[in-house]
Amino acid sequence: EAGVTQFPSHSVIEKGQTVTLRCDPISGHDNLYWYRRVMGKEIKFLLHFVKESKQDESGMPNNRFLAERTGGTYSTLKVQPAELEDSGVYFCASSQGGSYGYTFGSGTRLTVV
């Protein structure tokens, strides 16, 4: 089966611009998570979707970040406007839930200059 796919793999944008990251989970996985690792620090939870609903968005840093999951399939994470401190690696993961483990995508490296 295909894994979790993220794109772009790398994005370089200027401060103030908008960037949209996309994650395609494993087919049939209701749970989709976004995490990020900023400036080489710890990996932090951003939010959790169950199908198309936001189950937990407690980790979203501010209102410049908007996540959607259309029809419970792929998800997008939009940063608008991007700031320098948003640079880092953004990870997406999906799972069937319960005791099943996660599968992570290969991440999107975002560089804001």
Add this chain to the structure above:
Amino acid sequence: SQQGEEDPQALSIQEGENATMNCSYKTSINNLQWYRQNSGRGLVHLILIRSNEREKHSGRLRVTLDTSKKSSSLLITASRAADTASYFCATTEYGNKLVFGAGTILRVKS
């Protein structure tokens, strides 16, 4: 809350040596997982140990869990240059979200 704090923060060893990384956490857990991140890219799941397990092996990896001390260790035996990466432990909180520590940067010199 901060969980899964690793030590050391950085570790440099010669190829063939063993590498041990430690992780401590604060709250009760159902399981603890270890992940690897290569070259600032994707996270790869290495191993999961449940709270009722004390030790688990997978290839050259050995994980121990001490719930009384709220700590875990990851041992990589006979290290290879390809093991160079950042290693993270993670615990699971409500909603199955993972809480990661700061990670250990492992460098294996050939």
